[in-house]
Amino acid sequence: MAFVEISNIAKRFGATVALDHVNIQLQKGEVHALIGENGAGKSTLMNILAGHIKPDSGTISLDGKPYIPSNPTDARRHGIALIHQELSLCHHLTVAENILLGMESSVAGWIDHREMRRRTLEVLKTFPHPDITPESRVSDLSIAARQVVEICRAVASKANIILMDEPTSSLQRYDVDQLFSLIRKLKHEGLCVVYISHFLEEIREIADRYTVLRDGKSISTGTLDSVTNDQIVAQMVGRSVESLYQPHQHPTSRDVLLQVRDLQCPGVKNASFDLHRGEVLGIAGLMGAGRTEMIRALFGLSPIKSGSILLNGKPLSLKDSPATRISQGFGYLSEDRGGEGLGLSLSIADNITATRYSTCSQFGWIDLGKQQSQAMDWVRTLAIKTNNALQPVRSLSGGNQQKVALARLMHQDIDILLLDEPTKGIDIGSKVQIYEAVERCVSAGKAVLLVSSYLPELFGKCDRLAVMCRGVLSQVRPIEEWTPESVLEMAIGGIQKGSDQ
Amino acid sequence: MAKAEASIQQEPPVAKKTGVKGHASSLLGRLVPFFGLIFVIAIFAILTRAPGQYLSPVNLRIVLSQTVIVAIGAIGMTVIIISGGIDLSVGSVVALTGVVTALGVANGWSPSLSILAAVALGGFIGLVDALIITRLRVVPFIATLGMMGIARGTAKWLGKEQTVNAPNTWINGLAVTFPNPPWLIVPPGVWTALILAVLIALVLRNTVFGRRVFAIGSNESAARACGINTDRLKLWIYGIAGLFFGLAGVMQMSRLTQGDPTVAVGIELDMIAAVVIGGASLNGGEGTILGSMIGALIMAFLRNGCQQMGWPSYYQEIIIGTIIVLAVAIDRQRHKLS
Numbered sequence: 025m026a027f028v029e030i031s032n033i034a035k036r037f038g039a040t041v042a043l044d045h046v047n048i049q050l051q052k053g054e055v056h057a058l059i060g061e062n063g064a065g066k067s068t069l070m071n072i073l074a075g076h077i078k079p080d081s082g083t084i085s086l087d088g089k090p091y092i093p094s095n096p097t098d099a100r101r102h103g104i105a106l107i108h109q110e111l112s113l114c115h116h117l118t119v120a121e122n123i124l125l126g127m128e129s130s131v132a133g134w135i136d137h138r139e140m141r142r143r144t145l146e147v148l149k150t151f152p153h154p155d156i157t158p159e160s161r162v163s164d165l166s167i168a169a170r171q172v173v174e175i176c177r178a179v180a181s182k183a184n185i186i187l188m189d190e191p192t193s194s195l196q197r198y199d200v201d202q203l204f205s206l207i208r209k210l211k212h213e214g215l216c217v218v219y220i221s222h223f224l225e226e227i228r229e230i231a232d233r234y235t236v237l238r239d240g241k242s243i244s245t246g247t248l249d250s251v252t253n254d255q256i257v258a259q260m261v262g263r264s265v266e267s268l269y270q271p272h273q274h275p276t277s278r279d280v281l282l283q284v285r286d287l288q289c290p291g292v293k294n295a296s297f298d299l300h301r302g303e304v305l306g307i308a309g310l311m312g313a314g315r316t317e318m319i320r321a322l323f324g325l326s327p328i329k330s331g332s333i334l335l336n337g338k339p340l341s342l343k344d345s346p347a348t349r350i351s352q353g354f355g356y357l358s359e360d361r362g363g364e365g366l367g368l369s370l371s372i373a374d375n376i377t378a379t380r381y382s383t384c385s386q387f388g389w390i391d392l393g394k395q396q397s398q399a400m401d402w403v404r405t406l407a408i409k410t411n412n413a414l415q416p417v418r419s420l421s422g423g424n425q426q427k428v429a430l431a432r433l434m435h436q437d438i439d440i441l442l443l444d445e446p447t448k449g450i451d452i453g454s455k456v457q458i459y460e461a462v463e464r465c466v467s468a469g470k471a472v473l474l475v476s477s478y479l480p481e482l483f484g485k486c487d488r489l490a491v492m493c494r495g496v497l498s499q500v501r502p503i504e505e506w507t508p509e510s511v512l513e514m515a516i517g518g519i520q521k522g523s524d525q
Numbered sequence: 526m527a528k529a530e531a532s533i534q535q536e537p538p539v540a541k542k543t544g545v546k547g548h549a550s551s552l553l554g555r556l557v558p559f560f561g562l563i564f565v566i567a568i569f570a571i572l573t574r575a576p577g578q579y580l581s582p583v584n585l586r587i588v589l590s591q592t593v594i595v596a597i598g599a600i601g602m603t604v605i606i607i608s609g610g611i612d613l614s615v616g617s618v619v620a621l622t623g624v625v626t627a628l629g630v631a632n633g634w635s636p637s638l639s640i641l642a643a644v645a646l647g648g649f650i651g652l653v654d655a656l657i658i659t660r661l662r663v664v665p666f667i668a669t670l671g672m673m674g675i676a677r678g679t680a681k682w683l684g685k686e687q688t689v690n691a692p693n694t695w696i697n698g699l700a701v702t703f704p705n706p707p708w709l710i711v712p713p714g715v716w717t718a719l720i721l722a723v724l725i726a727l728v729l730r731n732t733v734f735g736r737r738v739f740a741i742g743s744n745e746s747a748a749r750a751c752g753i754n755t756d757r758l759k760l761w762i763y764g765i766a767g768l769f770f771g772l773a774g775v776m777q778m779s780r781l782t783q784g785d786p787t788v789a790v791g792i793e794l795d796m797i798a799a800v801v802i803g804g805a806s807l808n809g810g811e812g813t814i815l816g817s818m819i820g821a822l823i824m825a826f827l828r829n830g831c832q833q834m835g836w837p838s839y840y841q842e843i844i845i846g847t848i849i850v851l852a853v854a855i856d857r858q859r860h861k862l863s
Contacts, residue, residue, distance in 0.1 A: 097752040112750060114743035116810035121736055126751035130733045137731075177751075 025088060027052045027216055028185065033082035035068055035240075040449065042068040044240040045082065050185070055207060055217045057231035057248070059224075061260055061477070065240040066220050070187045073218075074106035075099035086185075105178030106187045113162050113170055113177075120144040120158035123177045147176045151206050168199035175206055186210060187218045192226060193312040204230050222310045224253050224516050238262055254509070257516075261479065261508045280337075281471045282440055284322065287331035291317030295331075295497035297490055299440065304462065304472045305500065306486030308479070308511050314495040315475045316359055319442045323356040324349045350379055355433035359444040359475075365429045366417050373399035373413040375428050379436045402431035407457050423454025430461055441465060444475045459485060479508045491515050557855060558803050558819040561848075565823050569830030579833060586702050586711055592825035593700045593714040594619065594776045595792065596818060599799040600718075600725050601769030603817045606800050607729070608762050609742035609809025610665040612654065615770050615793035617676035620786050622647050622774025624680045626696065627689040627784025636694040640775050647771020648764050650676060655763035659756040673793075680786035689784035699779040714776050721769070726814035738762060742809025798845070799824060802852040823848065 026049035035043040043065045050056050058066045071077040073084070075093030084091045086102060093099035099106075113122050120140045121128075129139035144158040153172045155165055162170060171191060178186050188207075192200045207230055210217055221227055227234065228248055235245040236259040243259050282299040291314040299305050309315045320326045322333065328342040335352060346356070358365040366375050376399045377384060384395040399413035406427040410420065417428055426446065433441055443462070447455045462472055462485065476482050482489060483503060490500040491514040498514055570576035578584065598615050605612050622643040629639030650672065657668040683689075698705055700714035709716070729735035740748045741755055749755050773792075778784050801807065802823055803816025824845055831841040 096750045100750070100752055112744060112747040114740045114747055114810065116743040117736070117739055121740070125737075125740055125748065126753050128733045128736065133732050133734060135731050135733060135736060181751075 026050060027087060029083075029085040030069075030073075031083050031085075033069070033072060033079045033084065035072065035077065035079050041240050043072075043079070046237065046240070046242045048235050048242060048245065050216050050218065051233075052184075052216055053211055053214045054233060055211055055219055055231045057227040057234040058218060058220045058237060059222075059227065059234055059256060059260060060237035061479075064237040064260075066237055067189060068240075069237070070106060070189055070218070070220065073099070073104055073185075073187055075104075076106075100181055100183075103182060103184040104187065105181060105183035105185070106189070107171070107174050107178065107191060108189055113173060115161075115163040117162060118158065119156055119160050119162060119165075119173055119176075122162055122173055123147060123180050125177070127181065143180065144176075147180050150179070150209060151176055153202075168195055168202065171195070171199075171203065172206070175210075179210070183215070185216045185218070187220075189220045190222070190312070191219075192221060192223070200226070222516060224256060228253075236260055253513075257509055257512050261512060281335070283332075283334040283337075285332045285334075287318065287321065287333070288329040289317060289321035289326060289331075290329075291495055292321065292497075293495035295492070297497065297500050299471045299473060301439075301469050301471055302466055303487040304466055304474050304485050306482040306489040306503070307473065307475045307492055307497070308477070308482050308489060309492035309515050311477065313492040313515065315492045316444055317495075318492070318497070319356065319444055319473060319475060322349075323354055323442055325356075350436065350438070353439040355379070355436050355438040355441050357429055357433055357441070357443045357446055359448065361422070361425055361429060366425060368418040368425075369416055371414045372403065372408070372410060372417055372420075372428055375417050376402055376413075376431045376435050379432055383435070398435070399431075402435060405434075406431050406461055421451075421454075423450035426450050427454060427457060427461075430458055434461065434465065439470050441470060441472045442475075443472060445477065446474070447476070447478065447481060479511060482511070483508065493517070555804060555813065555816065557859070558816050558823070558852070561802070561852070562819050562823050562826070565826050565830070569826065569833065573830070573833050579830070583702075584829065584833075588822075588825045588829045589715045590700050590702045590712050590780075591829065592821050593712070593718055594773045594780070594789070595795045595799060595824070596718045596821045597714075597721065597769055597776060598773040598792065598796040599817045599821050600722055600814060601766030601773075602793070602796040603800050603803075603805060603812050603814055604725065604729070604738060604762055605665075605766045606797070606805050606807060607742050607809060607812040608738045608759070609745065610658070610759070610762065611669065611797070611807070612651075612763070612766065612770075613666065613669040613793055614650070614654070614672035614676055615773070615796055616789045616791055617673045617680065618647055618650055618767070618770045619774040619777050619789040619792060621650075621676045621680035621683070622771040623778035623781070623788065624684045624689055624784035624786050626775050626778040627691040628683060630691040630694055630696065631689060636696045640696065640772075643775050643778075644768050644771035647774060648768040651763035651765070651767020651770070652760060654767070655760040658763070659759050677786070684784060684786040686786070688781075688786075691778070691783060693782070696775065696779050697782045700776050701779075714779065717772075721772075722814050722818055729814065734758075734761065739810060742811075744810075795824060796821075798849045802849060804856060806856070820852075
């Protein structure tokens, strides 16, 4: 009998199936890797175990007893601790206060500082770190040290199942080694660690068994010794390329519009590429690899350390603001639609014309009728489901919101479209319309930089492709020279197999 | 071909950043309000050309007794602001509880009972604020903005839109400049504020409640995930702070020797300013009682200095406004450094 039995867990968010009858068994004293592409359902599953989300159906048994946590506190009481990608510590408090938060030592309400210190030191003895003392303030610690604090908190709460969601995504190799020795200790003490990572070499190093999730289904499970990396990758990719992504070819233009050389910025160590008129250049990679950071830096939203950007052969300043970039002919579609992509409470018309009011205004005075009719033109072109351009964007579905965001770029009528995950989390119908719109832009001689985590989309829509791995952008190669397996391997390991041309 | 082999760059194990720098700057940051206070006192000692008079025991007593109301309120406000909240209703609560104190005495209640009623009413209003915030999910800014009107209206209703006269009792002596008996040196109100400030400073530093106030202000979702009942904690926070606002109302009545439903308009802004000048962040998670008390004193010495100089009151307003902006700007700068 397994320590934890997850059977037939299913969860939908609106029309999206996040988990489709997942089955996993976890044992005491094992590190169990959960493997899958972005959107395969790994995080949803972790959130269900940690009590943040309730499943629609299915059962979980913990130590033989049925277990469905009603909230995070309940999960904690059952000995389950989740360590997020973004750590959840109180930065203003000390290490001891963070580790013992919610279970402080006290006498009649007054903190027993000595006892707090003793308990903290006891935990820290097992997981020592040079910078951490019970009295250090968390805000003064490095990311790696904060992670140790978070692990100590899980241990101090007597957790026996620790869920780690991509714990190494913001760590250097040295810190990863430290983390792994901590995980091995946890394992020796009989804890069960569920480890989510994209990096197969890391998983091989630390995990005993694995489960592959794909499209919300548990595809396979077993010991890592009995499977090769190629087999795992095949299980991850495994889906047939839908007819939606019929490969297409644009007449290759040799007209270089944008040249980026040795770009360095926070999250990106090195990126160089050429972007031609009339092409879609795809950027593949894992979440957190530095793709979003790269295009944000190009658009002036985050600082660039070094490198050069040439537009039509002329160098651009690295310090330009987004406003200047827009005037230079850049357009940016954010991955974070609600956060920075759209003004959700503003009307469709306001959102579409936001980057180019000049088409419907004079001397700062907006001709509202003109603004509306221009917006309605885009509403029809992109088949946005509304008959009123004054409707707030908030009232539209995700797919239609995304079409509004793209309509803004098209209304802007610029040369370079930087698209970050333009079809993330939207329905098939809207996807098709967005692809058609991108197609229109390309045939009008514009250049598209498409960041996507969805391989069929990249293979169906791109002329050329490069892969970002841990801040380093690979060489750009024509799409025919890539296979889904080689892209994934490149993204996971940063090593290009069979690259001899 | 070789170029394509962009492999993972492995970082050598280098020494990590340590917390030494951060500690030094946070200690410095805590001293900033203190330097500010010394600076203000020094400036006016020089400007008035009579440092002996400006720093005379009489004048110090005047300043201290003038600051009692803001100081007591700022203690409660500090707790709320550290928890990431805000209370805009304090001015109205002070007027209401002042009226209640006067009404009590006027109706023949003993002074102690009248004070108890006023303080309890303050605490009750705090609880209502917290219930609005936690049950109805209204943000503190709006919840207490509403309470501002409700409490002010109730004060006018109870006082029949007039000041409420009360017979002379020992309450009137709580915040006078020259205390009776004289060996008290400063009025009982100042001693009360001092004792309560020390008490709450200890509570914030050394009790489970106090540390959880910091935790909820620092990262509310983390606090909840660690099993802290954040809704109940907020009831305690606003309830306890309300007791202080009720006591501030008693002091207000004591200084006026009557209950005035129209008094103390905007005094919450003075309290918020004191807390912020003292180094607290409106985002929650940081703040100290000592800092808030220094903040209150800075404003009191400024007001007093301007009066001594014979400057019109609009000078004070402009200077205090500038000080608030400067204090927060310095604080931001300090955060950027650390």
